[in-house]
């Protein structure tokens with residue numbers, strides 16, 4: 686494990702009235718101590734998960750549009766508003782890694798085609814693979830043992846079966862290679878990884894919770910167990 690702590694340099698902030706400091710969890714954020722090789726960020730849409738992940742990517746010198754240290758390409762509005770205001774504590778520092786953003790993966794794939802390095806991504810242009818296949822090519826070929834991997838909703842392109850495949854890859858990288866992952870997700874399958882720490886962004890303060898306390902687990906379980914009742918209520922039928 687490499688990244689141990691994320692701190693907000695509150696002394697640098699003059700006002701908490703505007704983005705990103707106006708996000709409720711940011712108003713109250715002081716520091717977050719990471720405890721395991723796999724950390725999950727969960728919370729309602731707009732609770733601030735991507736904002737913090739992007740700031741970590743910025744401090745790692747990864748392209749905040751998505752990619753590693755050597756992937757320079759531009760995507761509109763990919764600057765991190767928070768990156769200059771956080772401090773990362775490492776032991777030891779690692780520079781290898783990757784920031785995955787599902788939303789700009791298309792541009793990342795074009796960038797890989799343009800620089801002609803798709804050999805490192807399974808030997809085929811990422812554009813010639815399905816969205817889910819391209820994600821898995823990235824995980825199996827580009828992610829290697831010692832690195833920090835920041836993933837924003839990796840489930841976006843993955844079927845339930847492929848999410849399980851992803852968990853197997855993640856477990857291998859973590860247990861044999863000391864890799865570290867921070868993953869923002871809405872997937873009850875990914876969150877089920879048994880050796881992770883889950884931080885919820887749903888209250889004013891970022892708080893560690895158990896898998897069974899996540900809304901993702903509770904709502905999915907209740908839905909599957911009471912599907913007809915749920916649908917009757919939601920659809921008013």
Ligand SMILES: Nc1ncnc2c1ncn2[C@@H]1O[C@H](COP(=O)(O)OP(=O)(O)OP(=O)(O)O)[C@@H](O)[C@H]1O
Nearest residue numbers: 704708728729730731732733734735736737762869
């Ligand atoms: N560039 C920006 N300028 C102003 N507000 C922004 C900007 N980016 C995000 N926000 C706002 O900040 C809040 C947090 O956004 P963020 O993308 O971090 O949420 P999230 O938890 O990752 O959500 P989701 O689960 O939908 O991806 C949201 O209310 C969003 O509208």
